Amino acid sequence: MPFKHLTNTKLSENQVTDESLYINRRQLIKSALTVGLFASSSPVWALQFTRNNQYSANLALTDPEHALKYNNFYELGTDKSDPYRYADRLKTDGWTVEVTGECLKPQTFNMDDLYQFTQEERIYRFRCVEGWSMVVPWIGFPLAKLLKQVEPTSKAKYVEFVSIYDPKNLPGQEYRVLDWPYREGLRMDEAMHPLTLMATGIYGKELPNQNGAPIRLVVPWKYGFKSSKSIVQIRLVEKQPTSSWMAATPSEYGFYSNVNPNVAHPRWSQAKERPLGSFFRKPTLIFNGYADQVAQLYTGMDLKKYF
Numbered sequence: 001m002p003f004k005h006l007t008n009t010k011l012s013e014n015q016v017t018d019e020s021l022y023i024n025r026r027q028l029i030k031s032a033l034t035v036g037l038f039a040s041s042s043p044v045w046a047l048q049f050t051r052n053n054q055y056s057a058n059l060a061l062t063d064p065e066h067a068l069k070y071n072n073f074y075e076l077g078t079d080k081s082d083p084y085r086y087a088d089r090l091k092t093d094g095w096t097v098e099v100t101g102e103c104l105k106p107q108t109f110n111m112d113d114l115y116q117f118t119q120e121e122r123i124y125r126f127r128c129v130e131g132w133s134m135v136v137p138w139i140g141f142p143l144a145k146l147l148k149q150v151e152p153t154s155k156a157k158y159v160e161f162v163s164i165y166d167p168k169n170l171p172g173q174e175y176r177v178l179d180w181p182y183r184e185g186l187r188m189d190e191a192m193h194p195l196t197l198m199a200t201g202i203y204g205k206e207l208p209n210q211n212g213a214p215i216r217l218v219v220p221w222k223y224g225f226k227s228s229k230s231i232v233q234i235r236l237v238e239k240q241p242t243s244s245w246m247a248a249t250p251s252e253y254g255f256y257s258n259v260n261p262n263v264a265h266p267r268w269s270q271a272k273e274r275p276l277g278s279f280f281r282k283p284t285l286i287f288n289g290y291a292d293q294v295a296q297l298y299t300g301m302d303l304k305k306y307f
């Protein structure tokens with residue numbers, strides 16, 4: 001993500017190439033050749049899922065070569081190629097997601113617990129605030145199912161998502177490009193919306209590390225940075241949380257961040273997008289094409305003010 005403070009903090013190749021990283025990189029190249037793009041240290045999960053045809057985009061799928069190798073995941077580095085290159089630095093063994101805050105039954109879920117939710121495949125459009133987009137088949141389950149299980153109280157007005165904090169292993173967290181851990185948030189009705197997905201897989205397989213293993217959020221009508229990767233905690237809260245991007249640059253990144261071709265980013269237009277793998281740009285749709293399903297969430301709100 002272009003970010004004005006990053007021009008100074010952006011690292012050159014040499015700065016991050018210490019001995020252990022160099023060895024790691026060579027191992028990665030080897031494993032990439034043998035097991036392909038899904039190179040991952042986690043055990044292979046026997047995926048059980050059913051396609052949900054209610055969610056199909058009527059668009060060609062993005063080539064996985066792009067969706068799995070051109071990523072934003074600043075914990076692994078700020079270059080688009082860093083997340084794939086340093087994927088092995090993300091440790092996912094024994095992963096748990098703590099759901100806490102304003103709810104009657106707070107619970108810590110391990111991945112087996114989370115795989116108990118019926119896993120479905122949905123094809124969604126995805127639009128990054130930087131102006132690129134993709135169309136990918138995710139596997140996962142609606143966040144609403146998870147939230148209902150912990151029984152939110154009437155004070156639960158917002159949901160905050162906290163991503164992994166592991167600066168010893170994650171090369172990007174050695175640097176304060178963002179105030180770690182990565183934090184995002186949704187309003188309760190957005191979080192409960194049937195489109196809002198907790199994703200555990202992509203292209204028929206478990207999520208590779210670079211795409212946010214073992215579990216991430218996908219909110220297809222909002223800019224990509226709202227779709228937090230590698231989530232470890234979900235907090236039900238009364239007050240609107242401040243996301244890492246809002247904290248970093250409040251004039252550029254708001255809480256809502258709904259895809260909107262009519263509201264320019266302060267430094268570039270949002271009218272068009274470039275699908276990954278394509279040379280040409282095409283018009284961006286309001287709410288990323290999901291207006292029929294989500295526009296009513298924002299009735300009466302000035303979308304220029306609540307950006």
Ligand SMILES: Nc1nc2c(c(=O)[nH]1)N[C@H]1C(S)=C(S)[C@@H](COP(=O)(O)O)O[C@H]1N2
Binds near residue numbers: 071072074127164224
């Ligand atoms: N924890 C975390 N989540 C994150 C990010 C990040 O840097 N850290 N980047 C966001 C941005 S800007 C985008 S566009 C998407 C990219 O997801 P993808 O690499 O699977 O396409 O992840 C989002 N989730």
Ligand SMILES: [Mo]
Binds near residue numbers: 072130224225
């Ligand atoms: Mo993004």
